[in-house]
Amino acid sequence: MYVNIAFIGYGTVAQGFTEILLEKESMLKKEHDLQVKVVAVSDIKKSSVYDADGLNMREILSLVQNGKSLEDYPKGIKGKNSLETITQTNADTIIEVTYTDVKTGKPALTHIKTALDAGKHVLSTNKGPAVKQAAELLETARQNNVYYGFEGTVLAGTPALNLARNTLAGNNIMGFKGILNGTTNYILTRMEEGMSYQEALKKAQKLGYAEADPTGDVEGLDAAGKVVILTNVVLKKKLDWSDVRREGITGITPDDIQKAKNQHMRWKLIGQAEIQKDGSVRASVSPEKVPLSDPLAGVNEAINALTFITDELGPVTIVGPGAGRRETGFALLIDLIQMKDYRKQKDLKETGHLKTKN
Amino acid sequence: MYVNIAFIGYGTVAQGFTEILLEKESMLKKEHDLQVKVVAVSDIKKSSVYDADGLNMREILSLVQNGKSLEDYPKGIKGKNSLETITQTNADTIIEVTYTDVKTGKPALTHIKTALDAGKHVLSTNKGPAVKQAAELLETARQNNVYYGFEGTVLAGTPALNLARNTLAGNNIMGFKGILNGTTNYILTRMEEGMSYQEALKKAQKLGYAEADPTGDVEGLDAAGKVVILTNVVLKKKLDWSDVRREGITGITPDDIQKAKNQHMRWKLIGQAEIQKDGSVRASVSPEKVPLSDPLAGVNEAINALTFITDELGPVTIVGPGAGRRETGFALLIDLIQMKDYRKQKDLKETGHLKTKN
Numbered sequence: 001m002y003v004n005i006a007f008i009g010y011g012t013v014a015q016g017f018t019e020i021l022l023e024k025e026s027m028l029k030k031e032h033d034l035q036v037k038v039v040a041v042s043d044i045k046k047s048s049v050y051d052a053d054g055l056n057m058r059e060i061l062s063l064v065q066n067g068k069s070l071e072d073y074p075k076g077i078k079g080k081n082s083l084e085t086i087t088q089t090n091a092d093t094i095i096e097v098t099y100t101d102v103k104t105g106k107p108a109l110t111h112i113k114t115a116l117d118a119g120k121h122v123l124s125t126n127k128g129p130a131v132k133q134a135a136e137l138l139e140t141a142r143q144n145n146v147y148y149g150f151e152g153t154v155l156a157g158t159p160a161l162n163l164a165r166n167t168l169a170g171n172n173i174m175g176f177k178g179i180l181n182g183t184t185n186y187i188l189t190r191m192e193e194g195m196s197y198q199e200a201l202k203k204a205q206k207l208g209y210a211e212a213d214p215t216g217d218v219e220g221l222d223a224a225g226k227v228v229i230l231t232n233v234v235l236k237k238k239l240d241w242s243d244v245r246r247e248g249i250t251g252i253t254p255d256d257i258q259k260a261k262n263q264h265m266r267w268k269l270i271g272q273a274e275i276q277k278d279g280s281v282r283a284s285v286s287p288e289k290v291p292l293s294d295p296l297a298g299v300n301e302a303i304n305a306l307t308f309i310t311d312e313l314g315p316v317t318i319v320g321p322g323a324g325r326r327e328t329g330f331a332l333l334i335d336l337i338q339m340k341d342y343r344k345q346k347d348l349k350e351t352g353h354l355k356t357k358n
Numbered sequence: 359m360y361v362n363i364a365f366i367g368y369g370t371v372a373q374g375f376t377e378i379l380l381e382k383e384s385m386l387k388k389e390h391d392l393q394v395k396v397v398a399v400s401d402i403k404k405s406s407v408y409d410a411d412g413l414n415m416r417e418i419l420s421l422v423q424n425g426k427s428l429e430d431y432p433k434g435i436k437g438k439n440s441l442e443t444i445t446q447t448n449a450d451t452i453i454e455v456t457y458t459d460v461k462t463g464k465p466a467l468t469h470i471k472t473a474l475d476a477g478k479h480v481l482s483t484n485k486g487p488a489v490k491q492a493a494e495l496l497e498t499a500r501q502n503n504v505y506y507g508f509e510g511t512v513l514a515g516t517p518a519l520n521l522a523r524n525t526l527a528g529n530n531i532m533g534f535k536g537i538l539n540g541t542t543n544y545i546l547t548r549m550e551e552g553m554s555y556q557e558a559l560k561k562a563q564k565l566g567y568a569e570a571d572p573t574g575d576v577e578g579l580d581a582a583g584k585v586v587i588l589t590n591v592v593l594k595k596k597l598d599w600s601d602v603r604r605e606g607i608t609g610i611t612p613d614d615i616q617k618a619k620n621q622h623m624r625w626k627l628i629g630q631a632e633i634q635k636d637g638s639v640r641a642s643v644s645p646e647k648v649p650l651s652d653p654l655a656g657v658n659e660a661i662n663a664l665t666f667i668t669d670e671l672g673p674v675t676i677v678g679p680g681a682g683r684r685e686t687g688f689a690l691l692i693d694l695i696q697m698k699d700y701r702k703q704k705d706l707k708e709t710g711h712l713k714t715k716n
Contacts, residue, residue, distance in 0.1 A: 020670065024528065032527070157671050159525045167517045167525045169390070170382065170691040295663075295677045298656025305653075307677075312378065312688040313515050317677035319653045319665075330670040333528040341699075348706045 001033055001340050006040035006050075006091030008082045008111050009098030010064060013125055013152070014041075016329030017095065018057050024333075032337055041070060042085040044098070051076035052090045082107070086115045093339065095332060096124035102216070102225060105129045116140045116148060121343075123335040125152030125328050131225040131241060134232045145346060147339040152331025154226050155180070155304045158320030162334055164234040164308055171310035173234055175274030178306035179299050180226040180285075182322045183209045183217040184249050184269040186302040191257050192266065197250065209302055209323075219248035220285040223271040227283050231273045234308070237281045239273070245284040252287055265289040266297045274309070295319070359391055359698050364398035364408075364449030366440045366469050367456030368422060371483055371510070372399075374687030375453065376415050382691075390695055399428060400443040402456070409434035410448045440465070444473045451697065453690060454482035460574070460583065463487045474498045474506060479701075481693040483510030483686050489583040489599060492590045503704060505697040510689025512584050513538070513662045516678030520692055522592040522666055529668035531592055533632030536664035537657050538584040538643075540680045541567045541575040542607050542627040544660040549615050550624065555608065567660055567681075577606035578643035581629040585641050589631045592666070595639045597631070603642040610645055623647040624655045632667070653677070 007014050021028070021036055028034040038055050042048035047070040049055065055076065063072055071078050086094055094115040100108040105128030112129050115122045116137065124130075129137060130153040141148035154160040164173055179185050186209050190200035201218070204210035216222050224244040231239040249269050260267055268290050273283035290297045295317045299305040304322030307315045321327045365372050379386070379394055386392040396413050400406035407413065407428040421430055429436050444452055452473040458466040463486030470487050473480045474495065482488075487495060488511040499506035512518040522531055537543050544567050548558035559576070562568035574580050582602040589597040607627050618625055626648045631641035648655045653675045657663040662680030665673045679685045 020528075027530075028528075158674055159521075162525050163517075163521070167520055167692075169695055170378075170386075170688065172385075292650075292656065293658050295653065295656045295661075298650065298653045300651050303653075312691075313678055313685055315678070316516055317675075319675035319677070320671055320673070327671055330528065333670075334525075337527055344706060345702070348702060 001035070001343065003034060003036045003093050003336070003340070004091045005036060005038045005093050005095055006042070006085050006089055007038065007095045007097065008042055008085060009096065010041050010043040010046055011097060011099060012325045013328045013332075014095065014097045015061060015064065016325040017332045018061055020326065020329055020333055022057060032340065034336065034340055036336070039091050040080070040085045040089045042080060042082045043070065044082070047071045047078065048080050048085055049073045049076040049078055050080055050085065050089050082111055083114055086111060086120065087118050091120065093121040093123065096122055096126055098126065100126045100128045102128045102131065105132045109133065112137060112148070113140065116144050116146055119144050119146055121147040121339050123149040123332050123339065125150070125331055127153045127225050127229070130229045134229055135238065138233070147342045149335025149338055150229075151334045151338075152328050153229055155306060155318075155320060155322045156324060156328040157330030157334065158304060158318060158322060158327075159334060160230070160306050160318065161233060162338065163318055168308060168310060168313075168316060171312045173308050173310055175272065175309040176230055176234065176306060177270060177272040177296070177309070179268055179296055179304050180223040180271040180306065180322070181217055181220070181269060182302035182304055183214070184220075184223070185300065185304070187218070188249065188252070188267055188269065189300045191252070191254065192261075194254070196254060197252065218250050220246045220269060220271075223269060223285045227271045227273055227285060231281055231283055235273060235275055235281060237275065239281055239283055243281075243283060245286065247286040249287050260289045263289070264292045266292060268296055268299075270296070359393070359701065361392060361394045361451050361694070361698070362449045363394060363396045363451050363453055364400070364443050364447055365396065365453045365455065366400055366443060367454065368399050368401040368404055369455060369457060370683045371686045371690075372453065372455045373419060373422065374683040375690045376419055378684065378687055378691055380415060390698065392694065392698055394694070397449050398438070398443045398447045400438060400440045401428065402440070405429045405436065406438050406443055407431045407434040407436055408438055408443065408447050440469055441472055444469060444478065445476050449478065451479040451481065451694075454480055454484055456484065458484045458486045460486045460489065463490045467491065470495060470506070471498065474502050474504055477502050477504055479505040479697050481507040481690050481697065483508070483689055485511045485583050485587070488587045492587055493596065496591075505700045507693025507696055508587070509692045509696075510686050511587055513664060513676075513678060513680045514682060514686040515688030515692065516662060516676060516680060516685075517692060518588070518664050518676065519591055520696065521676055526666060526668060526671075526674060529670045531666050531668055533630065533667040534588055534592065534664060535628060535630040535654070535667070537626055537654055537662050538581040538629040538664065538680070539575055539578070539627060540660035540662055541572070542578075542581070543658065543662070545576070546607060546610070546625055546627065547658040549610070549612065550619075552612070554612060555610065576608050578604045578627060578629075581627060581643045585629045585631055585643060589639055589641055593631060593633055593639060595633065597639055597641055601639075601641060603644065605644040607645050618647045621647065622650045624650060626654055626657075628654070
């Protein structure tokens with residue numbers, strides 16, 4: 001299958017994904033029947049370039065990584081803005097990875113809606129739109145017969161949505177519970193070793209795990225966003241940001257840590273949701289003392305983990321990275337392969353040639 | 359898609375799978391386009407019955423669970439042996455779950471080969487054939503354009519093969535490391551709490567985790583078989599049982615346990631394999647002291663875990679049950695859904711109606 005890609009936003013995740021596409025080109029063709037051409041790149045700071053025959057992505061990477069503008073690319077059409085790139089190019093698949101306000105979801109939300117309405121598939125690692133409107137966007141995609149993939153919004157490239165929807169298919173998933181934020185897990189790991197909260201936060205900032213304003217991580221906002229996405233998509237229950245009871249890790253003291261140790265327990269920032277008997281959902285993000293016998297207790301450093309509560313298998317847990325340039329870029333590859341399967345199934349339905357035996 | 363099933367062997371796993379099929383009938387139709395009819399059941403002790411129009415499986419379950427023979431089923435053709443059931447019925451899919459010698463793989467190996475050669479799909483939880491000949495059987499299936507699924511041979515219904523082959527697709531998997539045997543993990547968990555090896559073994563036997571002759575588990579044979587399957591299928595490297603360096607847990611003393619505790623470590627029976635720089639594979643099953651910071655250290659009781667070493671994501675770990683009647687039955691449902699996808703893809707190729715854009 002041939003795929004024509006346009007990047008909307010060309011920051012670190014987009015660049016990581018580009019490297020993966022270049023390095024894995026022959027594997028993708030051989031094992032997944034995927035031949036990918038990048039026809040456009042549009043970035044608010046780096047300008048934009050479009051070539052219907054495909055761009056030389058090694059050259060694009062080199063330009064961008066040397067701080068140059070996309071205007072310096074020797075061929076192609078320059079100056080298309082993001083919406084023009086979405087609607088006025090021969091891209092069939094939009095990779096939406098702009099720098100976006102996670103609260104309003106803009107500008108990514110506008111990009112994604114525009115693309116879906118234009119009949120283009122969308123793969124995005126942007127949390128904002130998925131938190132605000134995952135269900136609505138999936139419905140818009142369905143109506144337009146296109147694919148909307150957002151695996152990277154939960155645990156970066158560690159398969160969370162794909163695990164629940166495909167690998168655990170056949171199970172009824174009644175809830176989930178996880179370590180959904182790497183920064184806070186890193187801070188708690190250092191506090192276990194004796195650091196104060198402030199020391200641990202400083203170290204996390206130095207390593208680039210935490211931002212200058214760490215509120216989004218340490219107050220549990222980031223984890224709450226993931227709880228919202230998982231609840232809407234995996235539990236298939238409507239949940240808004242404001243429905244999540246939320247408490248961060250800023251109140252945890254060395255004394256709390258020590259007391260938990262004495263009880264063979266360990267503090268973790270746990271994001272969770274569970275379908276109640278009356279069909280409603282109870283969702284929260286809060287620090288919890290987890291017994292050392294729980295698989296989540298063994299997940300330390302910036303690593304993430306997610307346990308799905310299933311009817312057939314009981315708890316099933318996946319543990320892996322939850323952030324990183326290549327790791328998040330890889331989530332787009334998961335979505336790309338899923339999109340291919342979706343398109344093949346769609347073609348199959350349209351041609352009506354599915355043989356059935358009875 | 360309509361699927362006609364014949365059970366070869368009708369013990370606890372087959373019965374667990376039957377219950378799942380009955381309970382999830384409408385979900386399987388609605389969400390997975392699967393309409394399953396069981397047309398034959400053949401069991402060396404319980405006799406056999408065949409009805410081309412489909413058997414009433416609630417009635418079959420009730421007969422068997424009341425210790426009656428399948429001869430007592432009021433309709434259908436009686437007396438077909440396993441090979442006749444495979445080749446002389448309208449079943450398109452054979453569920454091979456006989457009681458089989460894990461060393462020789464018989465009689466399951468004969469059943470599976472016969473079915474594949476007859477152009478029938480095979481779903482099996484039997485370890486023996488997969489350990490001895492996974493690669494050859496997959497090749498036979500390929501040549502006959504049929505599907506051979508054996509998810510349940512590794513971690514029961516916890517997706518191990520499916521995770522590696524589908525969910526982690528796009529990654530290069532260079533090795534794996536895991537707790538692949540629940541019985542030994544249960545024994546080690548009890549020893550951590552202060553029991554001797556003999557006490558813990560007795561308790562495991564009482565709970566049905568360990569057999570009267572526990573050799574297969576405690577000497578690491580069961581785990582070694584899983585290492586062989588994973589190496590052949592996931593790492594795609596030829597490996598025989600005898601290539602696995604193997605050491606069981608019988609030599610671990612309370613003193614060893616205590617020493618590890620003092621070092622913040624925990625003994626686990628680890629099965630692992632890794633592709634070496636020269637392309638060869640180093641594979642082993644042996645007790646290892648795992649640091650408490652390792653996700654595998656937090657996996658206790660009879661729970662299993664498997665870490666894949668990937669190029670894009672680093673280590674990715676799945677934790678879940680590795681045994682059980684329903685849990686292993688569920689592995690057959692994973693295979694059934696995978697088989698459906700395979701058959702749809704095959705139909706697509708044959709009709710040649712895959713649209714591609716450029």
